[in-house]
Amino acid sequence: MFKKLAIVTGIVFSVAAIAGTTPAFADSKTIVKTQDIQIAIAKGFGEAIKKRRTIFRCIATGLKKIKEGKGDAKKNARLVLKNAAMLEQNLKALFPAGSHKGKTRAKKALWGDWDKFAKQAAALKAGAAKLTAMDGSKKGLKGVYKTCKGCHKPFRGEKNKAHGKVKCS
Numbered sequence: 001m002f003k004k005l006a007i008v009t010g011i012v013f014s015v016a017a018i019a020g021t022t023p024a025f026a027d028s029k030t031i032v033k034t035q036d037i038q039i040a041i042a043k044g045f046g047e048a049i050k051k052r053r054t055i056f057r058c059i060a061t062g063l064k065k066i067k068e069g070k071g072d073a074k075k076n077a078r079l080v081l082k083n084a085a086m087l088e089q090n091l092k093a094l095f096p097a098g099s100h101k102g103k104t105r106a107k108k109a110l111w112g113d114w115d116k117f118a119k120q121a122a123a124l125k126a127g128a129a130k131l132t133a134m135d136g137s138k139k140g141l142k143g144v145y146k147t148c149k150g151c152h153k154p155f156r157g158e159k160n161k162a163h164g165k166v167k168c169s
């Protein structure tokens with residue numbers, strides 16, 4: 001119980017950090033989303049896994065839309081950044097130790113090499129921030145995509161049951 005409380009408190013601080021440092025996406029919607037994570041985490045690994053998989057899928061969807069020239073590039077870039085920021089800010093809560101079991105592709109190795117994992121999450125967010133600053137220009141895609149493989153290769157395992165359709169915001 002106390003452990004969970006500590007995690008939740010950590011997330012509240014993260015929200016403050018988002019609001020304080022990156023006004024580009026620190027709108028009320030972002031904060032609502034982050035509170036969702038608090039609720040999710042309180043329910044245990046299953047929800048944390050679902051949440052992180054949704055985040056990755058939304059990042060992939062936003063990037064793909066930009067690549068294919070679908071929709072509003074600026075909006076898509078912001079979607080990517082928002083999700084990349086949620087991932088980075090809540091990395092520990094989204095990847096609680098031991099959550100490599102169940103409906104997940106996360107490898108156990110990730111917790112043994114946490115600094116590298118966290119660095120790659122930060123690189124993803126930095127790439128997404130650049131893409132947003134470039135208004136979602138296709139030229140900014142490479143900088144984001146180059147961060148995927150470096151993390152998937154060591155830390156993402158075989159395909160596993162998906163969670164059905166996700167709603168990105």
Ligand code: HEC
Pocket residue numbers: 049052053054056057059060063103104105106107117118120121124144145147148149151152155156162163
């Ligand atoms: C910090 C490490 C890291 C980075 C960077 C990263 N990923 Fe992932 N990704 C993962 C892990 C770990 C999983 C498995 C999550 C799970 O199943 O619990 C995953 C899962 C996914 C999934 C599957 C989601 C689902 O439905 O199960 C997609 C799609 C994805 N990533 C896309 C991307 C794209 C695109 C990029 C680059 C723009 C990227 N990821 C960057 C670590 C990363």
